[in-house]
Amino acid sequence: MFTGFKARWQEEAGYRQLLKVAFPLIVSSGSTSLMLFIDRMLLSWYSNEAIAATLPAGLLHWTLICPFFGMAMYTSTFVAQYTGANRPERVGASIWQGLYLCLIGSLALPALSPLADEFFALVGHAPRIQEMESSYFKILCFCSFFFLTNAVLSSFYSGRGKSWTIVWINLLAMFLNTLFDYAWIFGHWGFPEMGIRGAGYATMASSCIGSAVYFVLVLSSANDATYSTKRSWKLEVDLIRRMIKFGLPAGVHFFLDVIGFTIFIMLIGRLGIAASAATNIAHQIHLLGLLPLVGLGIANSILVGQYQGAKRSPLAVKATYSSIQLATAYNIVAASCYLFLPLLFIGPFFLARQDPPSPELVELISNLLKFVALFTFFDAFVILTSGTLKGAGDTKFVMRTLTLTSVILVIVPTVLIIEVYRLPLYYAWSILAVNQICLSIIFYLRFRSGKWKDNQVIE
Numbered sequence: 001m002f003t004g005f006k007a008r009w010q011e012e013a014g015y016r017q018l019l020k021v022a023f024p025l026i027v028s029s030g031s032t033s034l035m036l037f038i039d040r041m042l043l044s045w046y047s048n049e050a051i052a053a054t055l056p057a058g059l060l061h062w063t064l065i066c067p068f069f070g071m072a073m074y075t076s077t078f079v080a081q082y083t084g085a086n087r088p089e090r091v092g093a094s095i096w097q098g099l100y101l102c103l104i105g106s107l108a109l110p111a112l113s114p115l116a117d118e119f120f121a122l123v124g125h126a127p128r129i130q131e132m133e134s135s136y137f138k139i140l141c142f143c144s145f146f147f148l149t150n151a152v153l154s155s156f157y158s159g160r161g162k163s164w165t166i167v168w169i170n171l172l173a174m175f176l177n178t179l180f181d182y183a184w185i186f187g188h189w190g191f192p193e194m195g196i197r198g199a200g201y202a203t204m205a206s207s208c209i210g211s212a213v214y215f216v217l218v219l220s221s222a223n224d225a226t227y228s229t230k231r232s233w234k235l236e237v238d239l240i241r242r243m244i245k246f247g248l249p250a251g252v253h254f255f256l257d258v259i260g261f262t263i264f265i266m267l268i269g270r271l272g273i274a275a276s277a278a279t280n281i282a283h284q285i286h287l288l289g290l291l292p293l294v295g296l297g298i299a300n301s302i303l304v305g306q307y308q309g310a311k312r313s314p315l316a317v318k319a320t321y322s323s324i325q326l327a328t329a330y331n332i333v334a335a336s337c338y339l340f341l342p343l344l345f346i347g348p349f350f351l352a353r354q355d356p357p358s359p360e361l362v363e364l365i366s367n368l369l370k371f372v373a374l375f376t377f378f379d380a381f382v383i384l385t386s387g388t389l390k391g392a393g394d395t396k397f398v399m400r401t402l403t404l405t406s407v408i409l410v411i412v413p414t415v416l417i418i419e420v421y422r423l424p425l426y427y428a429w430s431i432l433a434v435n436q437i438c439l440s441i442i443f444y445l446r447f448r449s450g451k452w453k454d455n456q457v458i459e
Contacts, residue, residue, distance in 0.1 A: 008325075013303065013318040015326060022299030022323075024163035026292045035174040035206075037348075039199050040284045042181050044349040048277050050196045051349070053132035055280040056125070056269055059262040060133075061140040064112065065147065066258050068105025070251025071243065072098055072151035076298070077305045077391055078243065079159025084309025092228035095156050095218065097239050101247070102148035109144040113137065125269045125276075132196045139200030146207035153214035156229070161302055165217060169210050177206035249395035256402035260410030260435070267418045268428060274361055275425050282368035285345045289334045289372070290379055296323055296330075297383040304391035313453040320388045320447065327380035335373035342366040364425070371429045378433075381440035385447040394452035401442055409435040 009015045044051040062069075075098035082090040116134040125133065150169075157165045180202030187193030194201065217223075224230040265283075269276045300323040307316040337344065346365050350357045386398050413431045417423045446452065 008322065011318075013307070013315040013322060015322055018296075018299060018303065018319060018322050018326065021161045021163065021302060022296045022326075024167045026295035026299075035170075035177050037284055037288050038174075038178050039181060039203070040280070041348050041351075042185055043196060043199055044277075044281065045351070046185055046195055048273055049126070049128050050132060051280055052269070052273050052276040053125075053129045053196060054136060054199065055283060056120075056123070056262075056265050056276075057133040057137040058140065059258065059265050060119070061109070061137055061144075063255060063258045063262045065105055065109060065144055066254035067248065067251035068102060068108075068144075068148055069151055070254040071101050071247035072105075072148045073155065073254075074243065074247035074250045074390070074395075075152050076155035076159035076302060077246070077393070078239075079155050080161075080302045080305030080391070081309035083160050084306035088226055089228050089232075091156065091160070092224070092230070092232035093236055093239060094159075094243070095152060095229060096233050097236060097243055098152035098155065099149065100235060100240070101243060102145075102152055105148050106145035109141040113141040123266050123269065126273065129269070129273070129276075136196045136200050139197065139204060143200075143204045143207055146204070146211045149211045150207065150214060153211070153218050156218050156223075156227070158298060158302060159305070161299075161306070163299075169213050172213070173206040173210040176209060177202050180205050246393050246395050249399040250390050252399045252402075256399065256406045260406035260414075261432070263411050264414050264428065264432070267414055268425070270418065271425060274358075274364065278361060278364040278368060279425070279429075281346065281349050281365050282372060285338075285369065286372045286375060288345070289338070289376060292330065293327055293376075293380055293383050296327055297387040299323070300384055301387035301391035304388050308392050308453070313450075316388065316392065316453070317450075320384060323384050324380065327384060328377070331376045331380055335376050338369045338373040338376075342369045345369065367426065368429060371426075371433055374433055375436055378436040378440040381444055382436060385440075385443040388447055389443065389452050392452040394446070397446060397452075398443075401439070401446075405435055405439055405442075409438060 007014075040051060040054060043054050075094055078094040078098075079091050082088065082094065116137045117130075120130040120133045120137075123130075154166045154169075157163055181199055183189050183191045184194050184198030184202055185196075186198075191198075218229050220229075265276075265279065268279045300319055303319040304316040307313065307319065342365070343362075346362060346369075389395070389398050410431060414428055417427050417431065
């Protein structure tokens, strides 16, 4: 066994090469996850209503931005394939076309913010939570420009497998976001107490600073000399079309992947504050463990894109299996912690509260973490195999699959369980488990079929 591991470590598309690309992305994803964790933890210190409101509002914004965010992130595939094809002069053009596409989302989301009050009133959560959800959502809508810009500009580094710059910028944003959160949520250092609005403004300020740093670095003279990051600013209709052709299905994939869960969270909120708070905390703990897998998935997708650009599909397959094996080892550790050390994750959410949480709430969160332990294994297969398909341009299959599963396996069963049969919270969470199991099987079978190898992303 050790001999096989050692051989796989040293081989091309093996563990070492994958981790060389993945480690900074894992750190980057981990810092993003930690930033979200700190956001939610501080809001849980503020009040149960604040933590109950933040996830529905955040998910609604994420759902609406997903089509644009997916296209923005898919810029990394074009950068990866141009890099693999040894055409660095086309990297700058890809970045600029990605930025132009992002402008659409940057204008569309703020235009929808006035509808927030009516939407959350329609959902039917408690009046105080509705008010918090609406105000938080409106602020996030005006953050959209920075979210999308950062996604495109980070692709300049991630697509080339040079991700440490992303790490340092994300760590800077996390540090600033934590300071702003502390000052603006609770009203420290002379600032007014703003609660959940303070968390939204903290996200906006830290994201804005991150965008400014990215622009300075990407548009430097050294990068322009090699990658034409300044000179390639002109609109290229053919490149835009190809980015929409492959990137839009990837964006719709993000949308469909999230819309089912967003409706799930909105319906859970109708079960009461305790069920909503427990679900939000369990989900945030899930994200804390999940985003390192997302970093590994991005690294796998980048290597697949580079190998496909270089016409070396067997190595794309090998890289995917290497990432699955690494993810399985990680998931064994993570799932064990969820099952046997739940208070390690739950405790920080109530650390600074004057009144301790009720035993019923702690028990409810602990039981939900058992579902999280199950999710982690199937999440890995979904993230990694779908990442391979997207890295090779097989985005339409991913989109069609998620269209069916989101409706048939998540939305319809959730409505039946909560609205029609009024079953307990655990039945609703079982739906998520079934959905992930089915998705992992479908994407793995598509990966094994090899049909994704024939896609042509770049000219």
